[in-house]
Amino acid sequence: DIQLTQSPSFLSASVGDRVTITCRASQGISSFLAWYQQKPGKAPKLLIYAASTLQTGVPSRFSGSGSGAEFTLTINSLQPEDFATYYCQQVNSYPITFGQGTRLEIK
Amino acid sequence: QVQLVQSGAEVKKPGASVKVSCKASGYSFTTYYLHWVRQAPGQGLEWMGKINPSGTRTTYAQRLEGRLTMTTDMSTSTFYMELSSLRSEDTAVYYCARGHGLAGDCPEYWGQGAPVTVSS
Numbered sequence: 001d002i003q004l005t006q007s008p009s010f011l012s013a014s015v016g017d018r019v020t021i022t023c024r025a026s027q028g029i030s031s032f033l034a035w036y037q038q039k040p041g042k043a044p045k046l047l048i049y050a051a052s053t054l055q056t057g058v059p060s061r062f063s064g065s066g067s068g069a070e071f072t073l074t075i076n077s078l079q080p081e082d083f084a085t086y087y088c089q090q091v092n093s094y095p096i097t098f099g100q101g102t103r104l105e106i107k
Numbered sequence: 108q109v110q111l112v113q114s115g116a117e118v119k120k121p122g123a124s125v126k127v128s129c130k131a132s133g134y135s136f137t138t139y140y141l142h143w144v145r146q147a148p149g150q151g152l153e154w155m156g157k158i159n160p161s162g163t164r165t166t167y168a169q170r171l172e173g174r175l176t177m178t179t180d181m182s183t184s185t186f187y188m189e190l191s192s193l194r195s196e197d198t199a200v201y202y203c204a205r206g207h208g209l210a211g212d213c214p215e216y217w218g219q220g221a222p223v224t225v226s227s
Contacts, residue, residue, distance in 0.1 A: 034213040036152075043202055043217035044144075044152065049210040087152055091212035095168040096142075096154040 002026050002090050006099035012107045017078045021102045023088035025069045032092035035064055035073045038101075039084045047086075048073065080106075109133040111203050111218035118224045124191040127221045129203030136160055136184040140206040142214045143177065143188045145199040153199075157206070158186065193225045 003026040013019050023033065031051040036044040046055045048064035051071055061076040075082055083106050088099040114128040129141065143155040155175060156167035162179035176189045186203055201221045204214030 032212075034210065038152075043204070043220055044214075045217075046207065046213060046215050049207060049213040053210075055215070089152075089154075089213065091210065094166055095170075096212060098152040098154065101151045 001095055002029060002093060002097055004088050004090055004097055004099035006086075006088060006102050009100065009102060011102055011104045013078055013104065014107045015078055015080055018074065018076050019078060019104065020075075021073045021086055021088075021104075023066075023071045023073070023099050025071075025090055025092075028068045029090045029092035031067045032090055033064075033066070033071050034089045034091065035062075036087045036089060036098075037082075037084045038087065044087065075104075078104075109205065109216040111205060111216055113201075113203060113218040113221040116222040116224070118226065119193050121194055121225055121227055123193050123225075124189060125193060125197075125223050126187055126189040127201050127203075127223070129186040129188070129218050131184045131186065131205065134205070136181065139208070140211055141177075141179075141186045142204045142206060142212075144202045144204055144214065146202070146220075147196070147199040150199075155188070155201075157212070190223075193223075195225050197223065198225045199223060 005024045007022045033051045035048040038044040052064045086102045110132045112130045137160045140157045142157045158165045158177040174191045178187045203218040205216040207213040207215040
C-alpha cells in the first residue's frame with residue numbers, strides 16, 4: 001500500500017496568513033493526488049484533484065502543486081472558514097489511501 | 108442537485124453484521140462509481156472500496172476483503188455496503204461518495220455519513 005505522510009500534523013495560523021501543507025508519498029504517484037477539507041461533524045469536501053486542478057466552486061486562494069512523491073497544498077490569505085482538517089489522497093493505485101490529516105487552527 | 112442520502116445510525120454487537128444504504132439522486136445513476144470511506148472517532152479517513160452502478164464490478168481494500176460486500180439496486184438508485192463479523196475497531200462513521208466526473212477515484216459528492224457503533 002502507498003503511504004502518505006502529511007506535515008505538519010497540526011498548524012496554527014492567523015486570518016490573512018499563507019500556509020503550506022506537504023504530502024509525501026512512499027513511492028511515486030505521478031499526479032494522482034487530491035486534497036480534501038473536513039470540518040467537524042461534516043463529510044470531506046474535495047478541493048483539488050490531479051495534484052493541481054481546482055475543483056469547481058473552490059476559492060482560488062487554494063492551490064496545489066507537485067508530482068511524483070511530493071505535493072503541497074497552499075492556502076493564501078486564510079479566511080475564518082478555512083480552519084479545518086486537510087487530507088491528501090492518492091488515487092494512483094489500490095487501495096486508495098489518505099494522509100493522516102493536518103489540523104489547521106486559529107492562532 | 109446531486110444528493111446521497113444514507114441510512115441512519117446503527118448499534119451492533121461484536122460478531123454481527125451491518126448494512127448501510129446510500130440513495131442517489133440528481134444525476135445519471137448509471138454513470139458514476141460509488142465509493143465507501145469510513146472514519147473512526149477522532150481518526151482519519153479510510154477508503155473501503157468502490158462499486159460500479161450495475162453492481163458487476165467491485166474493488167475492495169484488501170484488509171476488509173472477506174467481510175465487506177457492496178451491492179446496488181438500480182431500480183431504486185441505491186447502493187449498499189455490508190460489513191460482517193463486526194469488531195469494536197469497526198466503530199466509525201461510514202460515508203458513501205460519488206466519484207468525480209473527470210477523476211473518478213476522487214470522491215466528489217458525499218453522503219451525510221452513517222454512524223455505526225460496535226459494542227457489547
